[in-house]
Amino acid sequence: MRKIAIGTLIGLAATLGAAPSANAGTPSLADLVQLKDIRPHQLAFQTIANNNGGNRASGEVGFEKSANYVVAKLTLAGYKPTIQRFAFPFYKEVTPSVFAQTAPSPTSYIHGTDYRTLDYSGAGDVTAAAVAVDPDAAGLGSGCEADDFAGFTAGSIALIRRGGCTFEVKTDNAQKAGASAVAYYQRPDVPDAPVEGTALRPFTIPLIGFTNKLGVELVQAAKAGDLKLHIKTDTISEQRTTSNIVAETAYGNPDRVVTVGAHLDSVAAGPGINDNGSGAGTVLTIAQKIGEIRGRVNNRVRFTFWGAEEGGDLGSKYYVANLSAEEKAKIALYLNLDMIGSPNGVRGVLDGDDSLGTNSSKPPAGSDAIEKAFTDYYAGRKLPLKQDAFTGSSDYQSFMDAGIPAGGVRSGTDTVKTAEEAAVFGGTAGVAYDPCYHQACDTYNNVNTTLLNELADGAAYATETFANSVPMVKRDNVPTPTNQTADKTGAGHTPAS
Missing domain, CATH: 3.50.30.30 (Glucose Oxidase; domain 1)
Known part of the structure; x- marks a missing residue:
């Protein structure tokens, strides 16, 4: 991930929104996505880097091995992943x-x-x-x-x-x-x-x-x-080539697509296990677990793993640029996970309602509903958040530039934690959120597992919320779903096989 800025604290006064209704005895996606499932993916990325020059940068062998690993895990989970190759300036x-x-x-x-x-x-x-x-x-x-x-x-x-x-x-x-x-x-x-x-x-x-x-x-x-x-x-x-990996559920309304993504590449300096093995490992785990709640998945869910983010969001830019107008219109929203386990980090949520007034560009209509889904969830758990500006420094920007609502959670880069933040989130004031940001020491041990677990829970919750229903996301070019009743209530939907 490239540099980000963090904004104001969000207290615990937010009103808890209605969570997707679970069938009796069926756990939520947040319950299913557990730290014990994410950490093995991070360990695999670390092993790949160790065996391939110490990094997983796009254009290097470590990235290709990481992509092969993701494709293998998605295939094992029943997906038919697409590998989208593109040239980029290495x-x-x-x-x-x-x-x-x-x-x-x-x-x-x-x-x-x-x-x-x-x-x-x-x-x-x-x-x-x-x-x-x-x-x-x-x-x-x-x-x-x-x-x-x-x-x-x-x-x-x-x-x-x-x-x-x-x-x-x-x-x-x-x-x-x-x-x-x-x-x-x-x-x-x-x-x-x-x-x-x-x-x-x-x-x-x-x-x-x-x-x-x-x-x-x-x-x-x-x-x-x-x-x-x-x-x-x-x-x-x-010039070298690298790839994006795209996989989606075979069930849910194909005219309403909830896209969840993370960049897979590291910088050349290190293995990138927080940046961004934390996000990529979480997206992969959500993809593996979502089939267990398929009865509550009314909208198609698409999982994306980006190449060349560290070179300027090149993979997501290429992906969005090569979508037809019809395909873009089907994407209801985009959830981005980029660095969610910073060892001295915060629980940050992207500023979808532009209340900070510091976003690099105004978020598309509907981004406020994404922020609210996260704030509602963490208010229910009595966990404070920090509002985090959209600075154009990650893959969400590629979707925002196309008018697609975006949001996400993240834990911070090399900005120094303040005393106020340390009092709220723990950790050490005067030290960077991730002291190993873009360095060789961004290893498997460079992860705050408590923070990773909490932010992964929120990501899973938001994925299930919008997979179940997106009527609160006001976007002009989102087609009306075929099954409007199912989209609004979460009931009566028969998943495609």
Whole structure:
């Protein structure tokens, strides 16, 4: 998963909505989806990474083995999964980059601690003067407009603060201004963690990201006019192929599809067992268990496992772009699971009603009903939530861009937990939600199993809720189901074989 932002706390005053009615003696899907079923999938992903270069990144053998594993488990559960292949711009850092100050105070910085290489950085070896690109008037970041580089000296290294727009936009502006490399520094609200992210497409100049603390020091030196930096990167960018995996129930109304998804790929730096073996393992478990409640499944349920999310949601973008208008109209909503077991995390729910006012784009109509399903469920369990902004940083955005309602739960990336959050959710204030985010230490042991279990329960509950009925999701292009009575009441539906 790529970076996310967390919003305000949701208390326990929400009104509990009606859960799907279970037949006597039949457990709910939330009861059926258990931690003991999810953890073996995570262990399998860990074993695959251990045996294949330490990662499960798209374009690498570890991803292909992970995809084979998912397909095998889905087939064993009675599905006929589809493998959707697509080409994408593969990126890999061959050897660790070098970042140093050569003047006025020669200093070598530590890769992974002080700085990291951005995905899709070009390869190069640059020693040059550094020029600070000032933040905008709102202080959101710098480099988002071509005018930000007025007076920039070609051949210099651009010092740019993170925020305000994508790394792709910033890098494109810097490269057009003649920058020989770009050194991104972190936002003030993330003082100690280096910038980690993706430029979304290959660039020809080196791109690195470092901490806010170091950024403040280097900007001061640059404005004094005597800062020189050395940046060296060794990377590969080329076209490779990867895949999405799609499987759906053989029962339920095919004109109303509830889609549940997670990205399957990791970053190249590690095995990705929280990011996103937690989400993928949970979606796979829901798919395995949903047949036990098929009498309450009135709408078709589609399970999706995305490739190349870490490169910019490329798998889900490809999938949605290749749906016909008719097929898009059949998708009632999309539930996204991306990082739900962060070791120092929170119970986050995506802000479908836009009450935070901080979403990167307004959620499509119907997203509020998805958020409410989650808040109702956790209110019933007396478990508080944290509202979490849609930042465009995961596969939900591909569906939202097509006007499809979206929502989900998640536990956080490398943003630092506040004292207020620690008081509500436990854990340690001043430490990232996932200290191993996008690192080699994101292993089988890098999971908060209590949080994973709770968020998986909510995901299963929401899946069953909408598999049973979606009339509360107001979306203009959702066709009227063939069996309206069954859709509204959950009764009288005979599943297809």
